Amino acid sequence: MNENRRTVIGKVSSAKMQKTVVVTVQRLELHPKYKKYIRKRTKLYAHDERAECREGDQVLLIETRPMSRLKRWRVVKKL
Numbered sequence: 316m317n318e319n320r321r322t323v324i325g326k327v328s329s330a331k332m333q334k335t336v337v338v339t340v341q342r343l344e345l346h347p348k349y350k351k352y353i354r355k356r357t358k359l360y361a362h363d364e365r366a367e368c369r370e371g372d373q374v375l376l377i378e379t380r381p382m383s384r385l386k387r388w389r390v391v392k393k394l
Contacts, residue, residue, distance in 0.1 A: 320377050320378045320379070321377070321378045322375060322376065322377050322378075322391070323340050323359070323375075323376050323388075324340070324373060324374070324375055324376075324394065325338035325339055325340035325341075325359065325373070325374060325376060326338065326339050326371065326372070326373055326374075327339075327368050327369065327370055327371060327372045327373075327374060328358070328370065329370065330363075330366075330368050330369055330370050333366065334362060334363055334364060334366055335360060335361070335362060335363060335386060336360075336361050336363045336368045336374070336390065337358055337359070337360055337361075338358070338359045338360075338361050338374060338376060338388070339356050339357070339358055339359075340356065340357045340359060340376075341354055341355070341356045342354075342355055342356075342357075343355075359376060359387075359388050360383075360385040360386045360387070360388065361374070361376050361386065361388040361389060361390050362379070362382050362386055362388070362389045362390065363390045364389075364390075367393065368390060368393060372393050372394075373393070373394040374390050374391075374392070374393055374394060375390070375391045375392050375394060376388040376389065376390060376391065377389055377391050
């Protein structure tokens with residue numbers, strides 16, 4: 316695997332498309348004024364070649380070349 320590609324862990328929120336899953340990635344961010352941690356989430360579209368992911372699965376994603384207008388991630392494995 317290439318060393319300079321980002322990897323993230325997220326939860327599959329939709330698996331209704333062919334070879335594509337929508338993955339929700341959560342992160343904690345410190346509020347600049349109130350110094351309190353806030354949960355933020357991002358929806359990422361990922362390529363799932365074998366269409367093995369189901370809704371609710373935890374998956375490892377890796378950054379890849381643009382595969383469509385929205386897809387820039389690829390599913391490496393189910394966790």
